[in-house]
Amino acid sequence: MPTGGGKSMCYQIPALVKTGIVLVISPLIALMENQVTSLKSKGIPAEFLSSTQTTHNKNKIHEDLDSGNPSIKLLYVTPELVATYGFKEKLTKLYSRGLLGLVAIDEAHCISTWGHDFRPSYRKISSLRKQFPDIPILALTATAVPKVQKDVISSLCLQNPVILKASFNRPNIFYEVRYKDLLDDVYADISNLLKSSGNVCSIIYCLERAACDDLTMHLSEQGISCAAYHAGLNSKVRSAVLDDWLSSRTQVVVATVAFGYSFFLHLSGI
Template structure:
């Protein structure tokens, strides 16, 4: 018997939404995507971080017959989603390098039956490349119990994507092995036309029956701002502390804020994320903020699994002293916390897509969110050097792997150049610039929701006074480091 499709039975997805997911209504677009999935179509979804893409494959997995395989690039994303699904009494599991041996044995035994009880199994692309895992999936497919394959963060498939992973390209095996019997779903928040084409071609998605859904990149509830600075001045910290304490003061009143600080208590109450590029800076910045009675905690790969899980749980819960996560850039993908009020980029991200995806983690509840990026030309040149070095690693003997690295490096450099142009642009709406980058023809102009639309003259003054001095620029030019990749 093939997996259940909408055409075979009447399925009350609204009832399932309320009963299993404790949500009263679908967000615009979700219903159409879910119905296309239940009809057995290949589905491509490009939607902003706040859209709720995970529901588009989780709900069909609950009402469909068979198991849904979800391929994801990040362990933290898997753990968070599996935990939430199990709390909703849905049999979801994850198979990765951190899976305990008893749980691993249970999953393998479940797959070996050919009729698994597991509804959603989250795996890495690296696992999907192993013959031992593929053999188990072939058995499940023979029993008509493989409902669909979902590729989350699908931009990782493309060499032109900002988070390219080589094993993502090997996911073509699913269509080659199972044909159109097993529908595919690919989801991403960040894909231009070139990346979308790569994803569809690599996965072999059915172009005739394919259902594509794309939402606007415009997030009108987010205020976007670039804060110009110089590394020599090192004024990021004072600027941020002044800003966040101003937020606390407006929320609690200046008298109460003074009482709290005098008593030596922490100032809490606004959830946020600060992104930086190094683990050491995560630690130092979080510690410095706690010295200012601001509840901040580090989150990076060197922390133990237990420390990361505890930090994440307390931050999501909103415990006192755990308001702000200071993290490296991988943090946040798939994290289900809707009330993040601000996202700060302490350093320039390596790509336009990365910046947009990370900033989009603010205001997922539809309420106002504040996103600002500290930008210095010194920081820009350091980031350029890192990305250029990555691109250069692919220039060698011309092998397949080197070629992929070269293409991906060039894509990253081009994306970074576009992000630099965005930062240094003082002549237009930032929301419109983001939409143009992602290929939207109908470009919106925000209602004072960015630094340009709110105060264009002040923006130009801030850039002129905040960036590195002309003396520094002249020195860089003399040393041949300024004009090699960038132009004013």
């Protein structure tokens, strides 16, 4: 289903009605933070485990998971964490107590070597099928051609899975192409476009980190509130940029494609 189509509801709603915990595997820490914050604001007990969490917060989450009756309904983790021996042991204990209700794999195209954003750690997720043979596995993505779909199904060892597809067309999106080589001043063109659009939150994607920093500098000189967001920044800075953008303190985020994805999801209403 396309971005903004409601894929996250496919595991968030079951989490509210099923016994136990729904495990959500996601490749982007910023996206996990964003979804957990949104769920908590709606009164839904959700947490995430990542390198950005403090030791105190991690300990609280693990204590809850080890309790006889965990309060957490949705737990977001990275594929790298799922592959660790310690976390697999944690899942085994939850499973043995009947507290693992569903495994949802977000951005499932990352599993496939044919995908545009392949993550080797995603390949290791297939071990969950053997480890927990009777637990439902849900794979979700907005971008998977038939070859990628086949690879995901094979890699996860899914048996006769139900495949649901929707059109990627987004009729509410307007597309316009401007040829960079035909512009007298690219920075001025982008600046004028942003100013003419009013004080709306915007995202600009760049292919390289250096381009993000360069464009951010030029737009700031034009009086536009903006910030760069990419892997070259530490997690604390990235979290601050995300918070400022979501709170409208920053108008424009200039991001690399991979790290900008979480911003796009929020913009689409997820």
